[in-house]
Amino acid sequence: MISLGKVAVLSVLQTEAEEISLLEQSLALGYKVYKGKVGSMDSAKIFAAVETAAKREGFIGSHYREEHALYHSILEAYQGICRGNAGLGNVLRSAGLLYSIVRGTRAAGCADDGEWIAVALYGYMGAPMKGFEHEVLGLGMNPI
Amino acid sequence: MISLGKVAVLSVLQTEAEEISLLEQSLALGYKVYKGKVGSMDSAKIFAAVETAAKREGFIGSHYREEHALYHSILEAYQGICRGNAGLGNVLRSAGLLYSIVRGTRAAGCADDGEWIAVALYGYMGAPMKGFEHEVLGLGMNPI
Amino acid sequence: MISLGKVAVLSVLQTEAEEISLLEQSLALGYKVYKGKVGSMDSAKIFAAVETAAKREGFIGSHYREEHALYHSILEAYQGICRGNAGLGNVLRSAGLLYSIVRGTRAAGCADDGEWIAVALYGYMGAPMKGFEHEVLGLGMNPI
Amino acid sequence: MISLGKVAVLSVLQTEAEEISLLEQSLALGYKVYKGKVGSMDSAKIFAAVETAAKREGFIGSHYREEHALYHSILEAYQGICRGNAGLGNVLRSAGLLYSIVRGTRAAGCADDGEWIAVALYGYMGAPMKGFEHEVLGLGMNPI
Amino acid sequence: MISLGKVAVLSVLQTEAEEISLLEQSLALGYKVYKGKVGSMDSAKIFAAVETAAKREGFIGSHYREEHALYHSILEAYQGICRGNAGLGNVLRSAGLLYSIVRGTRAAGCADDGEWIAVALYGYMGAPMKGFEHEVLGLGMNPI
Amino acid sequence: MISLGKVAVLSVLQTEAEEISLLEQSLALGYKVYKGKVGSMDSAKIFAAVETAAKREGFIGSHYREEHALYHSILEAYQGICRGNAGLGNVLRSAGLLYSIVRGTRAAGCADDGEWIAVALYGYMGAPMKGFEHEVLGLGMNPI
Numbered sequence: 069m070i071s072l073g074k075v076a077v078l079s080v081l082q083t084e085a086e087e088i089s090l091l092e093q094s095l096a097l098g099y100k101v102y103k104g105k106v107g108s109m110d111s112a113k114i115f116a117a118v119e120t121a122a123k124r125e126g127f128i129g130s131h132y133r134e135e136h137a138l139y140h141s142i143l144e145a146y147q148g149i150c151r152g153n154a155g156l157g158n159v160l161r162s163a164g165l166l167y168s169i170v171r172g173t174r175a176a177g178c179a180d181d182g183e184w185i186a187v188a189l190y191g192y193m194g195a196p197m198k199g200f201e202h203e204v205l206g207l208g209m210n211p212i
Numbered sequence: 213m214i215s216l217g218k219v220a221v222l223s224v225l226q227t228e229a230e231e232i233s234l235l236e237q238s239l240a241l242g243y244k245v246y247k248g249k250v251g252s253m254d255s256a257k258i259f260a261a262v263e264t265a266a267k268r269e270g271f272i273g274s275h276y277r278e279e280h281a282l283y284h285s286i287l288e289a290y291q292g293i294c295r296g297n298a299g300l301g302n303v304l305r306s307a308g309l310l311y312s313i314v315r316g317t318r319a320a321g322c323a324d325d326g327e328w329i330a331v332a333l334y335g336y337m338g339a340p341m342k343g344f345e346h347e348v349l350g351l352g353m354n355p356i
Numbered sequence: 357m358i359s360l361g362k363v364a365v366l367s368v369l370q371t372e373a374e375e376i377s378l379l380e381q382s383l384a385l386g387y388k389v390y391k392g393k394v395g396s397m398d399s400a401k402i403f404a405a406v407e408t409a410a411k412r413e414g415f416i417g418s419h420y421r422e423e424h425a426l427y428h429s430i431l432e433a434y435q436g437i438c439r440g441n442a443g444l445g446n447v448l449r450s451a452g453l454l455y456s457i458v459r460g461t462r463a464a465g466c467a468d469d470g471e472w473i474a475v476a477l478y479g480y481m482g483a484p485m486k487g488f489e490h491e492v493l494g495l496g497m498n499p500i
Numbered sequence: 501m502i503s504l505g506k507v508a509v510l511s512v513l514q515t516e517a518e519e520i521s522l523l524e525q526s527l528a529l530g531y532k533v534y535k536g537k538v539g540s541m542d543s544a545k546i547f548a549a550v551e552t553a554a555k556r557e558g559f560i561g562s563h564y565r566e567e568h569a570l571y572h573s574i575l576e577a578y579q580g581i582c583r584g585n586a587g588l589g590n591v592l593r594s595a596g597l598l599y600s601i602v603r604g605t606r607a608a609g610c611a612d613d614g615e616w617i618a619v620a621l622y623g624y625m626g627a628p629m630k631g632f633e634h635e636v637l638g639l640g641m642n643p644i
Numbered sequence: 645m646i647s648l649g650k651v652a653v654l655s656v657l658q659t660e661a662e663e664i665s666l667l668e669q670s671l672a673l674g675y676k677v678y679k680g681k682v683g684s685m686d687s688a689k690i691f692a693a694v695e696t697a698a699k700r701e702g703f704i705g706s707h708y709r710e711e712h713a714l715y716h717s718i719l720e721a722y723q724g725i726c727r728g729n730a731g732l733g734n735v736l737r738s739a740g741l742l743y744s745i746v747r748g749t750r751a752a753g754c755a756d757d758g759e760w761i762a763v764a765l766y767g768y769m770g771a772p773m774k775g776f777e778h779e780v781l782g783l784g785m786n787p788i
Numbered sequence: 789m790i791s792l793g794k795v796a797v798l799s800v801l802q803t804e805a806e807e808i809s810l811l812e813q814s815l816a817l818g819y820k821v822y823k824g825k826v827g828s829m830d831s832a833k834i835f836a837a838v839e840t841a842a843k844r845e846g847f848i849g850s851h852y853r854e855e856h857a858l859y860h861s862i863l864e865a866y867q868g869i870c871r872g873n874a875g876l877g878n879v880l881r882s883a884g885l886l887y888s889i890v891r892g893t894r895a896a897g898c899a900d901d902g903e904w905i906a907v908a909l910y911g912y913m914g915a916p917m918k919g920f921e922h923e924v925l926g927l928g929m930n931p932i
Contacts, residue, residue, distance in 0.1 A: 542878075544877060544878055544880045548880055564919060564922075567917075568920075571881075575879060586874070587878070590878070
C-alpha cells in the first residue's frame, strides 16, 4: 500500500523507470512530490536547499505553521542521516544527498487526518575524499 | 545500481512481488538478505530481535568483531528511527517495525573494500494507541 | 504583551493571586489553560499525566495530528528540563513538577497563523532525597 | 515563595512594572539580578554575551570555579532553548533572546546551602525570516 | 605532574604495585582517593554505587551543593563511557566497571581555586555475553 | 595486564620515563603506538590531526573500511571529552589535547579476534582563557 513515507523514500532510492511509475501512482493518489540534490560539509546548506525548493515548488503556504512543519521534517531526516552524532563539517565529514519532499495524507486514501509533509534524505556520507563514504538515509514527517 | 543500503531499505519497503525480484537480483550479486518483524515499547527488544536473527541466520561468525559491527549497525538504524530523541517506552511511545539485515559489498561488484553489514528498520512509531503513529525509517551499516 | 509561551510559563510559576489574574486575561484573549501536577522517577509518567489531562480537558480532538502536536510539545518541554541529558530514573534522578497546557494563538490577537499548543514543565529535579534538588523549567510548542 | 529559578525566569518574562517590583523583592532577599539582550545565528555569541555581562557586573570572581559554574548554567539554559537538537546556524535557525543572570540562595532565606548562579534565556527561535519563529525558554543553575 | 584527573584515571588503570605508589604520592599531595567496582545493565546502579561509596567514605558533606558536584561528575563520566549514545540495558548492552572518586585541587599544589571532585569509570562494555565487550573510559569533574 | 585501551590511555597520561617503558612493553606485544598534540576551538581540526597522523604513520591502509574504523574511534573519543554536549567553539570552549593512536589486539596475546584501532584524547577543555580549563579524557575503539 502506498503511504507518505514510502513515496518519500522510494523517490530518492529508485531507478528512473521505477520512479516515473511511482510518481504516476502517487499523483493519482493526491501526493505532491519533488526531488532534488544537495551536497555539502555545511549542514545549513542541506536545510536551505530543501526549504528553498519547498517554497519555490509550492509545498508550503505563507504561514509560519507550514514552514515549521517542513523545518521539523528536515531536522528529523537530518538526525536520521547523522545517526546519533549530529554534525557534518564540525566532525570532518561531508554528505552528498538526494532529497524528496512529499505532501499528502499519511496513508493513501485516508483523508480524515488531513495533510502531512515528509522529507527524505538519501545518499553518501563520509570523509571528504572520493569513495570514502557509505549510504545514509533519513526520513521525517509532520502534520501540516 | 544495486548497493548495500538500497537492498536493505527496499527489502523493508516493497510489496511482495517487487521484493522477490529484488531478492533475486541481490542474491545474484552476492548479497545475503534477511527480513523480520518486531514491535515493542522496549527498545532492547528491537536490538535482541535483530541480533538473534542475525546469529541464527548466519550473518555473523563467532568473533566479537562481527557482533560489534552488527550491533553498531542496529544502533545507528535505531537512532535513525528515533530522529534525535533516543527512546521508546521512556518517552511513552511504541514502535511496530520490519527489519532487514544485509551482508555484502558496499556497492554491487566492488569487492576490494570487503564485506559490510547493513540493518534497516521501517515501520510505525507513535502513541501506544491504534492509528496514532506515523512512518519511521532508519539505516545503519559497518564494515565486517 | 501576552503570548502563548508566557501564559504557559507564568501559569506554572506564579502565586495563586497572580495566577488568577493571568488566567482571566488569558481567557479573555482566547487562551485555554490547564494546570496540573506530576512527580516521578519514571519519565513516561510525565508524558502520560500531560496527555491524559489534555484529552480529558478537551485540548486535543480525536485526530492523530492533534495528539502528535501535543506529544512533541511535551517532548520538547521534557528535553528542556533535562538540559542535554535526557533521562530520570536511568540516571538516578527524580522530578517533582507542575505542568501547564495552553492552546491558542502564538501571540494574543494574531489569529492568522492559527492555533498552537504549548506545554510548560516547572519544578524540582535532583537526587531521590528530600531537599537535594533544584529548579528546572521546560517549554515546548507546536502548531495544532 | 521566591526562589533562584523563579527570579531568573520572571526577570525575562515580565512587563516592566512587574519586573521592577520583582527586582525590589529579590534585592531585599539578597539576590543579585542582571538582564540583557542577545540575538544571533551563532550560538557562541549567546555564551559570550552572558559571560561578558556576568564578569562586567561582578557576578563571578576571578577563580575558574566560578566561571565554570556560570558556563554550565549557560550551557544548560542553551540546551533548554534547543530542546534536544543543539544548534542554531548549523541547523539554519536563529534566536533573539533576553537573558537574566541571578546569584543567591536556592530558595529565599535558605543560606545553609550557600550561593548558586542561575541563567535564564527567553525569546524567539526560528527561521531567519521575520515572524517565522516561536517562543523558547531555558533555565540552568549551579552552585558557585 | 600529578593532577586531579590523572589520579582518578590512573587509579582505575594501573596494576596493584603502581597503584600503591600512586596512592602514596596522591595522599602526600592532599588527594583523597577511593576505588570500587560495579557492573550492570542498569545504568542507575552505576550512579548509586558511586554515590553510596562517596557518602560512606566522606567525599561529600551533608549539603546538596556537594552532592550536586558529585552527581554531575558521575553523569559526565557516564557520558564518556557511552560515547554519544547514552544507555545500557535499553540498547542491550552491559558494563563491568572499576570506578574511582578523587577529591583535591585541580593540579597538585594549586590551592587557590579550591577543591574539585573527579570520577573515573573504566572497564568493559558490550553485549551481555562473556568476551563480547571492549574497553571504555569516562572522566568527569566539578568544583566542590 | 596490557590491553589496547590501556596502552592508548597510558600513552597520553604518563610521564616520559613511564611512557618509554610502556612503549617497549607494547611493541613487544605487537602494539603499534603513536602520540601527538592538537589544540583548537574548531573540532574538525582534532579529527584532521588524528586522521593525518594515522595515515602518515601507516596505521590505516588504503581501504575505506580502515579509515571508517579510525574515524569512528576518533568520534567516540571526541564524544568522551565532550561528555554529552558535543561541540567546542560553537559553545565557546577550547581544547588543548594529547592524542594517541594504537593498533593491535583487544587484549595482549589474544589474536583470534583480529586487530582493533584505538584513539585516546587527553588534555584540557575550558574557556578560551589561560588556566580556565580542566582535564578531559576520551577513548574510542573499533575492529579494523
